Amino acid sequence: PTEARNVTVTGAGGQIGYALLFRIASGQLLGADVPIKLRLLEIPQGLNAAEGAALELHDGAFPLLQSVEVTDDATRAFDGVNVGLLVGSRPRGPGMERADLLEANGRIFGPQGRAINAGAADDVRVLVVGNPANTNALITAAHAPDVPAERFTAMTRLDHNRAVAQLAAHLAVPVTSIAGLTIWGNHSASQYPDVFHATVDGRPVIDLVGESWLAETFIPRVANRGSEIIRVRGASSVGSAASATLDHVFDWVNGTGSGWTSAAVASDGSYGVPAGLVSSFPVRSVGGAWRIVEGLEMGAFSRARVDASVAELVEEREAVRALGLI
Ligand code: NAX
Numbered sequence: 001p002t003e004a005r006n007v008t009v010t011g012a013g014g015q016i017g018y019a020l021l022f023r024i025a026s027g028q029l030l031g032a033d034v035p036i037k038l039r040l041l042e043i044p045q046g047l048n049a050a051e052g053a054a055l056e057l058h059d060g061a062f063p064l065l066q067s068v069e070v071t072d073d074a075t076r077a078f079d080g081v082n083v084g085l086l087v088g089s090r091p092r093g094p095g096m097e098r099a100d101l102l103e104a105n106g107r108i109f110g111p112q113g114r115a116i117n118a119g120a121a122d123d124v125r126v127l128v129v130g131n132p133a134n135t136n137a138l139i140t141a142a143h144a145p146d147v148p149a150e151r152f153t154a155m156t157r158l159d160h161n162r163a164v165a166q167l168a169a170h171l172a173v174p175v176t177s178i179a180g181l182t183i184w185g186n187h188s189a190s191q192y193p194d195v196f197h198a199t200v201d202g203r204p205v206i207d208l209v210g211e212s213w214l215a216e217t218f219i220p221r222v223a224n225r226g227s228e229i230i231r232v233r234g235a236s237s238v239g240s241a242a243s244a245t246l247d248h249v250f251d252w253v254n255g256t257g258s259g260w261t262s263a264a265v266a267s268d269g270s271y272g273v274p275a276g277l278v279s280s281f282p283v284r285s286v287g288g289a290w291r292i293v294e295g296l297e298m299g300a301f302s303r304a305r306v307d308a309s310v311a312e313l314v315e316e317r318e319a320v321r322a323l324g325l326i
Helices: 015-025 044-059 098-119 133-142 157-171 211-223 225-233 239-254 300-322
Strands: 005-010 036-041 065-071 083-086 125-128 152-154 182-184 192-194 261-266 278-286 289-292
Touching: 005 015, 015 036, 015 044, 015 239, 036 044, 044 065, 083 098, 083 133, 083 239, 098 133, 098 300, 125 133, 125 239, 133 152, 133 261, 133 278, 133 300, 152 278, 157 182, 157 192, 157 211, 157 239, 157 261, 182 261, 182 300, 192 211, 192 300, 211 225, 211 300, 239 261, 239 278, 261 289, 278 300
Parallel strands: 005 036, 005 083, 036 065, 083 125, 125 152
Antiparallel strands: 152 261, 182 192, 182 278, 261 278, 278 289
Protein backbone atom coordinates (compact mmCIF):
# COMPACT_ATOMS: atom_id res chain seq x y z
CA PRO A 1 0.00 0.00 0.00
CA THR A 2 1.08 3.61 -0.66
CA GLU A 3 2.46 5.40 2.37
CA ALA A 4 0.24 8.13 3.86
CA ARG A 5 1.26 11.75 3.17
CA ASN A 6 1.05 14.54 5.72
CA VAL A 7 -0.86 17.49 4.27
CA THR A 8 -0.93 20.72 6.28
CA VAL A 9 -3.52 23.39 5.49
CA THR A 10 -3.16 26.81 7.13
CA GLY A 11 -6.21 29.02 7.47
CA ALA A 12 -8.17 25.77 7.40
CA GLY A 13 -11.11 27.37 9.20
CA GLY A 14 -11.55 29.92 6.41
CA GLN A 15 -13.53 29.90 3.18
CA ILE A 16 -10.93 28.39 0.85
CA GLY A 17 -9.99 25.89 3.54
CA TYR A 18 -13.57 24.67 3.72
CA ALA A 19 -13.75 24.29 -0.06
CA LEU A 20 -10.39 22.48 -0.16
CA LEU A 21 -10.49 19.99 2.68
CA PHE A 22 -13.17 17.65 1.38
CA ARG A 23 -11.59 17.48 -2.05
CA ILE A 24 -8.18 16.73 -0.52
CA ALA A 25 -9.77 13.96 1.56
CA SER A 26 -11.38 12.49 -1.57
CA GLY A 27 -8.00 12.09 -3.30
CA GLN A 28 -8.01 15.06 -5.68
CA LEU A 29 -4.81 16.61 -4.31
CA LEU A 30 -2.35 13.74 -4.70
CA GLY A 31 -4.26 10.95 -6.39
CA ALA A 32 -6.98 8.43 -5.72
CA ASP A 33 -4.58 5.87 -4.21
CA VAL A 34 -2.67 8.11 -1.76
CA PRO A 35 -3.77 8.03 1.90
CA ILE A 36 -3.79 11.42 3.64
CA LYS A 37 -3.13 12.64 7.15
CA LEU A 38 -4.46 16.19 7.52
CA ARG A 39 -3.14 18.87 9.84
CA LEU A 40 -5.24 21.99 10.11
CA LEU A 41 -3.45 25.11 11.36
CA GLU A 42 -5.45 28.09 12.58
CA ILE A 43 -5.07 31.06 14.85
CA PRO A 44 -7.05 30.79 18.11
CA GLN A 45 -10.06 32.72 16.68
CA GLY A 46 -10.26 30.24 13.79
CA LEU A 47 -9.95 27.02 15.76
CA ASN A 48 -13.69 26.43 16.20
CA ALA A 49 -14.30 26.69 12.47
CA ALA A 50 -11.44 24.27 11.80
CA GLU A 51 -12.70 21.88 14.50
CA GLY A 52 -16.12 21.97 12.85
CA ALA A 53 -14.60 21.13 9.48
CA ALA A 54 -12.72 18.26 11.13
CA LEU A 55 -15.99 16.85 12.48
CA GLU A 56 -17.52 17.02 9.02
CA LEU A 57 -14.46 15.36 7.49
CA HIS A 58 -14.99 12.56 10.01
CA ASP A 59 -18.61 12.30 8.85
CA GLY A 60 -17.46 11.97 5.24
CA ALA A 61 -15.94 8.54 6.06
CA PHE A 62 -13.35 9.15 3.36
CA PRO A 63 -11.47 5.90 2.67
CA LEU A 64 -8.18 7.77 2.08
CA LEU A 65 -8.35 10.01 5.15
CA GLN A 66 -6.35 8.44 8.00
CA SER A 67 -6.39 11.30 10.50
CA VAL A 68 -7.25 14.97 11.05
CA GLU A 69 -5.51 17.09 13.64
CA VAL A 70 -6.41 20.69 14.45
CA THR A 71 -3.82 22.96 16.06
CA ASP A 72 -2.73 26.57 16.52
CA ASP A 73 0.90 25.52 16.90
CA ALA A 74 2.89 25.88 13.65
CA THR A 75 5.69 23.60 14.86
CA ARG A 76 3.20 20.81 15.46
CA ALA A 77 1.34 21.49 12.22
CA PHE A 78 4.44 21.25 10.01
CA ASP A 79 6.15 18.33 11.74
CA GLY A 80 6.75 15.75 9.01
CA VAL A 81 4.78 17.74 6.42
CA ASN A 82 4.95 16.50 2.82
CA VAL A 83 2.60 19.09 1.30
CA GLY A 84 2.02 22.50 2.91
CA LEU A 85 -0.88 24.61 1.63
CA LEU A 86 -0.39 28.08 3.08
CA VAL A 87 -3.83 29.63 2.71
CA GLY A 88 -4.20 31.70 5.89
CA SER A 89 -2.76 35.20 5.52
CA ARG A 90 -3.47 38.85 6.03
CA PRO A 91 -4.78 40.14 2.70
CA ARG A 92 -4.88 43.85 2.01
CA GLY A 93 -7.79 45.62 3.68
CA PRO A 94 -9.27 49.00 2.72
CA GLY A 95 -6.79 51.80 3.29
CA MET A 96 -4.00 49.44 4.41
CA GLU A 97 -0.51 50.63 3.57
CA ARG A 98 1.78 48.21 1.79
CA ALA A 99 4.36 48.26 4.61
CA ASP A 100 1.65 47.30 7.16
CA LEU A 101 0.42 44.54 4.88
CA LEU A 102 3.90 43.10 4.35
CA GLU A 103 4.76 43.38 8.04
CA ALA A 104 1.58 41.57 9.10
CA ASN A 105 2.38 38.77 6.67
CA GLY A 106 5.99 38.65 7.79
CA ARG A 107 4.68 37.79 11.24
CA ILE A 108 2.72 34.87 9.74
CA PHE A 109 5.08 33.46 7.11
CA GLY A 110 8.40 33.97 8.94
CA PRO A 111 7.44 31.64 11.81
CA GLN A 112 5.78 29.17 9.42
CA GLY A 113 8.99 29.06 7.36
CA ARG A 114 10.98 28.33 10.51
CA ALA A 115 8.57 25.55 11.48
CA ILE A 116 8.89 24.03 8.00
CA ASN A 117 12.67 24.26 8.22
CA ALA A 118 12.64 22.51 11.59
CA GLY A 119 10.26 19.68 10.91
CA ALA A 120 9.27 19.13 7.28
CA ALA A 121 9.81 15.86 5.42
CA ASP A 122 12.71 15.78 2.94
CA ASP A 123 10.34 15.94 -0.03
CA VAL A 124 8.25 18.85 1.31
CA ARG A 125 6.39 20.94 -1.27
CA VAL A 126 4.88 24.27 -0.28
CA LEU A 127 2.20 26.23 -2.11
CA VAL A 128 1.36 29.71 -0.85
CA VAL A 129 -2.20 30.80 -1.69
CA GLY A 130 -2.59 33.58 0.89
CA ASN A 131 -1.97 37.06 -0.51
CA PRO A 132 0.33 38.73 -1.32
CA ALA A 133 1.18 35.18 -2.37
CA ASN A 134 4.47 35.64 -4.25
CA THR A 135 6.11 37.71 -1.56
CA ASN A 136 4.68 35.54 1.22
CA ALA A 137 6.38 32.57 -0.48
CA LEU A 138 9.63 34.55 -0.62
CA ILE A 139 9.40 35.28 3.12
CA THR A 140 8.62 31.63 3.94
CA ALA A 141 11.57 30.35 1.90
CA ALA A 142 13.92 32.90 3.50
CA HIS A 143 13.13 31.40 6.91
CA ALA A 144 13.70 27.83 5.74
CA PRO A 145 17.35 27.87 4.60
CA ASP A 146 17.71 24.07 4.80
CA VAL A 147 14.86 23.44 2.34
CA PRO A 148 15.67 23.96 -1.37
CA ALA A 149 14.16 27.24 -2.64
CA GLU A 150 12.44 25.38 -5.50
CA ARG A 151 10.06 23.77 -2.98
CA PHE A 152 8.38 27.12 -2.25
CA THR A 153 5.83 28.19 -4.81
CA ALA A 154 2.94 30.65 -5.02
CA MET A 155 -0.34 30.17 -6.80
CA THR A 156 -1.04 31.70 -10.20
CA ARG A 157 -2.93 28.63 -11.39
CA LEU A 158 -6.25 30.34 -10.74
CA ASP A 159 -5.16 33.15 -13.07
CA HIS A 160 -4.00 30.54 -15.58
CA ASN A 161 -7.31 28.68 -15.44
CA ARG A 162 -9.24 31.94 -15.76
CA ALA A 163 -7.19 32.86 -18.85
CA VAL A 164 -7.75 29.44 -20.46
CA ALA A 165 -11.48 29.69 -19.79
CA GLN A 166 -11.76 33.26 -21.15
CA LEU A 167 -9.86 32.37 -24.31
CA ALA A 168 -11.87 29.19 -24.88
CA ALA A 169 -15.13 31.10 -24.46
CA HIS A 170 -14.01 33.84 -26.86
CA LEU A 171 -13.03 31.30 -29.52
CA ALA A 172 -16.05 29.08 -28.76
CA VAL A 173 -13.93 25.96 -28.21
CA PRO A 174 -13.67 23.59 -25.23
CA VAL A 175 -10.98 24.47 -22.67
CA THR A 176 -9.19 21.26 -23.67
CA SER A 177 -8.46 22.78 -27.10
CA ILE A 178 -6.22 25.49 -25.56
CA ALA A 179 -2.51 24.93 -24.86
CA GLY A 180 0.63 27.00 -24.34
CA LEU A 181 -0.86 29.85 -22.32
CA THR A 182 1.29 31.55 -19.64
CA ILE A 183 0.74 33.84 -16.66
CA TRP A 184 3.88 35.89 -15.98
CA GLY A 185 4.88 37.87 -12.89
CA ASN A 186 2.95 38.69 -9.76
CA HIS A 187 -0.42 37.32 -8.64
CA SER A 188 -1.87 40.83 -8.69
CA ALA A 189 -3.52 43.12 -11.19
CA SER A 190 -0.08 43.59 -12.81
CA GLN A 191 0.09 39.93 -13.92
CA TYR A 192 0.47 39.28 -17.64
CA PRO A 193 -1.59 36.53 -19.30
CA ASP A 194 0.38 35.73 -22.48
CA VAL A 195 -1.23 34.04 -25.49
CA PHE A 196 1.64 34.57 -27.97
CA HIS A 197 2.68 30.90 -27.71
CA ALA A 198 -0.81 29.57 -27.17
CA THR A 199 -2.55 27.28 -29.62
CA VAL A 200 -6.15 26.26 -30.19
CA ASP A 201 -6.30 22.72 -31.51
CA GLY A 202 -2.72 23.24 -32.69
CA ARG A 203 -3.33 26.57 -34.50
CA PRO A 204 -1.61 29.71 -33.18
CA VAL A 205 -4.10 31.73 -31.12
CA ILE A 206 -2.46 34.95 -32.23
CA ASP A 207 -3.75 34.31 -35.79
CA LEU A 208 -7.31 34.34 -34.41
CA VAL A 209 -7.29 37.28 -31.99
CA GLY A 210 -6.11 40.86 -32.42
CA GLU A 211 -3.71 42.81 -30.22
CA SER A 212 -6.46 45.30 -29.37
CA TRP A 213 -8.68 42.48 -28.03
CA LEU A 214 -5.74 41.27 -25.97
CA ALA A 215 -4.83 44.69 -24.59
CA GLU A 216 -8.34 46.05 -24.06
CA THR A 217 -10.44 43.02 -23.19
CA PHE A 218 -8.59 39.78 -22.45
CA ILE A 219 -5.70 40.96 -20.27
CA PRO A 220 -7.74 43.29 -18.02
CA ARG A 221 -10.58 40.75 -17.77
CA VAL A 222 -8.21 38.04 -16.50
CA ALA A 223 -6.18 40.36 -14.28
CA ASN A 224 -9.31 41.87 -12.70
CA ARG A 225 -11.39 38.70 -12.52
CA GLY A 226 -10.93 38.52 -8.73
CA SER A 227 -12.58 41.95 -8.37
CA GLU A 228 -15.34 40.94 -10.79
CA ILE A 229 -16.12 37.87 -8.65
CA ILE A 230 -16.25 40.02 -5.51
CA ARG A 231 -18.61 42.45 -7.25
CA VAL A 232 -21.00 39.75 -8.43
CA ARG A 233 -20.78 37.27 -5.55
CA GLY A 234 -20.23 39.72 -2.72
CA ALA A 235 -17.25 37.64 -1.58
CA SER A 236 -13.88 36.66 -3.01
CA SER A 237 -13.17 33.56 -5.13
CA VAL A 238 -13.34 30.39 -3.08
CA GLY A 239 -14.37 27.32 -5.09
CA SER A 240 -12.23 28.27 -8.08
CA ALA A 241 -9.27 29.08 -5.79
CA ALA A 242 -9.57 25.69 -4.09
CA SER A 243 -9.78 24.00 -7.50
CA ALA A 244 -6.64 25.75 -8.73
CA THR A 245 -4.82 24.75 -5.53
CA LEU A 246 -5.55 21.10 -6.27
CA ASP A 247 -4.49 21.51 -9.91
CA HIS A 248 -1.15 23.07 -8.92
CA VAL A 249 -0.20 20.37 -6.43
CA PHE A 250 -1.56 17.46 -8.47
CA ASP A 251 0.49 18.51 -11.50
CA TRP A 252 3.60 19.21 -9.37
CA VAL A 253 3.49 15.69 -7.94
CA ASN A 254 2.15 13.79 -10.94
CA GLY A 255 3.60 15.75 -13.88
CA THR A 256 2.18 18.04 -16.56
CA GLY A 257 2.39 15.59 -19.46
CA SER A 258 2.96 17.17 -22.88
CA GLY A 259 1.88 20.75 -22.25
CA TRP A 260 2.75 23.40 -19.72
CA THR A 261 0.99 25.43 -17.07
CA SER A 262 1.76 28.48 -14.92
CA ALA A 263 3.16 28.65 -11.39
CA ALA A 264 5.10 31.20 -9.38
CA VAL A 265 8.49 29.63 -8.66
CA ALA A 266 11.90 30.92 -7.55
CA SER A 267 13.49 32.55 -10.60
CA ASP A 268 16.84 31.24 -11.84
CA GLY A 269 17.28 34.43 -13.85
CA SER A 270 15.30 33.10 -16.85
CA TYR A 271 13.67 35.72 -19.09
CA GLY A 272 15.49 38.50 -17.24
CA VAL A 273 13.54 37.93 -14.00
CA PRO A 274 15.99 38.61 -11.15
CA ALA A 275 17.15 35.36 -9.54
CA GLY A 276 15.39 34.43 -6.32
CA LEU A 277 12.18 36.35 -6.98
CA VAL A 278 9.09 34.15 -6.75
CA SER A 279 7.53 34.99 -10.11
CA SER A 280 5.05 33.25 -12.37
CA PHE A 281 6.51 31.44 -15.39
CA PRO A 282 5.51 28.87 -17.96
CA VAL A 283 6.40 25.62 -16.19
CA ARG A 284 6.41 21.89 -16.73
CA SER A 285 6.53 19.41 -13.90
CA VAL A 286 9.10 16.72 -14.63
CA GLY A 287 10.12 14.04 -12.13
CA GLY A 288 8.24 15.81 -9.36
CA ALA A 289 9.93 19.21 -9.84
CA TRP A 290 8.87 22.39 -11.65
CA ARG A 291 11.03 23.32 -14.64
CA ILE A 292 10.73 26.73 -16.31
CA VAL A 293 9.96 26.38 -20.03
CA GLU A 294 12.99 28.00 -21.65
CA GLY A 295 13.62 29.67 -24.97
CA LEU A 296 10.23 31.25 -25.73
CA GLU A 297 10.53 34.34 -27.88
CA MET A 298 9.18 37.51 -26.34
CA GLY A 299 8.15 40.51 -28.43
CA ALA A 300 7.86 44.11 -27.25
CA PHE A 301 4.17 43.74 -26.33
CA SER A 302 4.94 40.92 -23.88
CA ARG A 303 8.30 42.25 -22.70
CA ALA A 304 6.85 45.53 -21.42
CA ARG A 305 4.09 43.74 -19.50
CA VAL A 306 6.37 41.08 -17.97
CA ASP A 307 8.83 43.81 -16.93
CA ALA A 308 6.10 45.86 -15.26
CA SER A 309 4.86 42.95 -13.17
CA VAL A 310 8.39 41.85 -12.26
CA ALA A 311 9.20 45.45 -11.24
CA GLU A 312 6.32 45.23 -8.75
CA LEU A 313 7.81 42.02 -7.32
CA VAL A 314 11.22 43.70 -7.02
CA GLU A 315 9.59 46.56 -5.09
CA GLU A 316 7.86 44.10 -2.76
CA ARG A 317 11.16 42.31 -2.17
CA GLU A 318 12.90 45.61 -1.40
CA ALA A 319 10.12 46.53 1.01
CA VAL A 320 10.31 43.25 2.96
CA ARG A 321 14.10 43.57 3.03
CA ALA A 322 13.82 47.08 4.43
CA LEU A 323 11.44 45.74 7.10
CA GLY A 324 13.95 43.02 8.01
CA LEU A 325 11.49 40.27 7.02
CA ILE A 326 13.94 38.43 4.75
P1 NAX B 1 -10.72 33.64 4.99
O1 NAX B 1 -10.57 34.93 5.69
O2 NAX B 1 -12.06 33.02 4.85
O3 NAX B 1 -9.79 32.54 5.71
C1 NAX B 1 -8.48 32.81 6.12
C2 NAX B 1 -8.25 32.00 7.37
O4 NAX B 1 -6.87 32.10 7.71
C3 NAX B 1 -9.04 32.50 8.60
O5 NAX B 1 -9.80 31.41 9.13
C4 NAX B 1 -7.96 32.97 9.56
O6 NAX B 1 -8.29 32.72 10.91
C5 NAX B 1 -6.77 32.12 9.11
N1 NAX B 1 -5.45 32.63 9.49
C6 NAX B 1 -5.03 33.93 9.57
N2 NAX B 1 -3.77 33.98 10.01
C7 NAX B 1 -3.36 32.70 10.19
C8 NAX B 1 -2.14 32.12 10.66
N3 NAX B 1 -1.11 32.87 11.04
N4 NAX B 1 -2.08 30.77 10.73
C9 NAX B 1 -3.13 30.01 10.38
N5 NAX B 1 -4.31 30.51 9.96
C10 NAX B 1 -4.42 31.84 9.86
O7 NAX B 1 -10.02 33.84 3.56
P2 NAX B 1 -10.11 32.90 2.26
O8 NAX B 1 -11.24 33.36 1.41
O9 NAX B 1 -10.07 31.48 2.67
O10 NAX B 1 -8.77 33.32 1.51
C11 NAX B 1 -7.50 32.98 2.03
C12 NAX B 1 -6.38 33.69 1.29
O11 NAX B 1 -6.35 33.33 -0.08
C13 NAX B 1 -6.52 35.22 1.29
O12 NAX B 1 -5.24 35.76 1.58
C14 NAX B 1 -6.88 35.55 -0.14
O13 NAX B 1 -6.44 36.84 -0.49
C15 NAX B 1 -6.11 34.47 -0.87
N6 NAX B 1 -6.51 34.20 -2.25
C16 NAX B 1 -5.53 33.87 -3.14
C17 NAX B 1 -5.80 33.54 -4.45
C18 NAX B 1 -4.70 33.17 -5.39
O14 NAX B 1 -5.01 32.96 -6.57
N7 NAX B 1 -3.42 33.09 -5.01
C19 NAX B 1 -7.19 33.55 -4.95
C20 NAX B 1 -8.22 33.45 -3.89
C21 NAX B 1 -7.91 34.23 -2.64
O15 NAX B 1 -8.26 35.58 -2.86
